Amino acid sequence: MRKGMISASIAAALLVSPVMAKPGFEQYVTTLKxxxxxxGISDALLERAFKDVEYHERxxxxxxxxxxxxxxxxxxxxxxxxxxxxxxxxxxxxxxxDTLKAIGEQYQVQPRFIVALWGVESxxxxxxxxxxxxxALSTLAFDGRREAFFRKETMAxxxxxxxxHIAPEAMKGSWAGAMGQCQFMxxxxxxxxxxxxxxxxxxIWQTEADVFASAANYLKKAGWDDTYTWGRxxxxxxxxxxxxxxTNSEKAHSLSEWQTRGVRRMNGQALPAVDIxxxxxxxxxxxxxxxxxxxxxxxxxxxxxxxxxALAVSHLADRIKFx
Numbered sequence: 001m002r003k004g005m006i007s008a009s010i011a012a013a014l015l016v017s018p019v020m021a022k023p024g025f026e027q028y029v030t031t032l033k034x035x036x037x038x039x040g041i042s043d044a045l046l047e048r049a050f051k052d053v054e055y056h057e058r059x060x061x062x063x064x065x066x067x068x069x070x071x072x073x074x075x076x077x078x079x080x081x082x083x084x085x086x087x088x089x090x091x092x093x094x095x096x097x098d099t100l101k102a103i104g105e106q107y108q109v110q111p112r113f114i115v116a117l118w119g120v121e122s123x124x125x126x127x128x129x130x131x132x133x134x135x136a137l138s139t140l141a142f143d144g145r146r147e148a149f150f151r152k153e154t155m156a157x158x159x160x161x162x163x164x165h166i167a168p169e170a171m172k173g174s175w176a177g178a179m180g181q182c183q184f185m186x187x188x189x190x191x192x193x194x195x196x197x198x199x200x201x202x203x204i205w206q207t208e209a210d211v212f213a214s215a216a217n218y219l220k221k222a223g224w225d226d227t228y229t230w231g232r233x234x235x236x237x238x239x240x241x242x243x244x245x246x247t248n249s250e251k252a253h254s255l256s257e258w259q260t261r262g263v264r265r266m267n268g269q270a271l272p273a274v275d276i277x278x279x280x281x282x283x284x285x286x287x288x289x290x291x292x293x294x295x296x297x298x299x300x301x302x303x304x305x306x307x308x309x310a311l312a313v314s315h316l317a318d319r320i321k322f323x
Contacts, residue, residue: 022142025054025138025142028141029138032050032138032141032154035151035155039159040162045158045162048169053132053135054135055142056136058175059131059135060139063145063146063176064145072284072288073284073311074289076308077315080308080312080315085119085123085316086319088119088124089115090320092124093111093115099196100114104226107213107219109216109224110226110229110317112317112320112321113230114216114219116313116316116317117313118181118215119316120309120316121182121183122180122181122183128172128180128181128205129172129173129174129175129183131173131174131175131177132171132172133157134157134168137150137154137157138154140176140177153177153186156185156187157177157186160186160190165189165201166201166203170205180203182215182218184204189202189204189214191221193210194217196211196212196213218303219296219300219303224296224299225295225296228295230294230296230314231278231291231296231314232266233266233289234263234264234266234290234291234292235263235265236263236290237261240261242286244261244280246280247281247297252277253277253280254278255276255278255292256273258280258292278293283311297314
């Protein structure tokens, strides 16, 4: 029996609660409350928002232990844009067509890109994260690795609560504090969230019209132009000058210039005879996929600086349109 007791105690010691007491964290929360109070957040709201908030070890672990192995695009794109997700995207596009069409016209963003962002960010609202946003952000600010960033996001989240867009108990998101069906950080919510259904609240958690309008507003403010698409996968000649690759402003060239440098469509045909600048990218090594991308792709990179993210959204948008 004593052996069993020893084993149980060892097992208990090995279990790390994702939410735990942490020396100094409670005092740190006091400083967050003081800063928020000076910014005009009410004591009543602060009491609700920080009720039962504790240090969340799992949020810190997630922040510090990002996956090291990166898939190639040939591996990643089929996983990020599987056939079942394409089928769902098309079905939801049809179901919400009237709302998407109106929002697309208002913000001059093609609806298929709104749906694609929705699908990549949260699997059409199914995967929004279950973390208490205030708890996660407070934890990451206290951790100190990116204190200024997460402290600012904590203040933005409290502002959202003070404005009444959602109740503190319902403000859920990812370990990093990204929220809702479009996974906005609180500062992005402040800058881009829209009341799409005109009910007085910006609800990116449950209200699709708000999700769509907020995503479209973000893209529009990021420079989106619905006259054009995002880009295309291309063939590049062996030995191309690799200093030409990249998304810096000085690396933009016209399609006719890329044509003279030997860049072709995937079927080997000439590039479109359109007067538009494009950037050549090859996110993997010199043998990986290559793309010519337009300014709309740059708008997607403002949403998320990952080429893998931007290409997943772009490929899903093309599948919605072309099959």
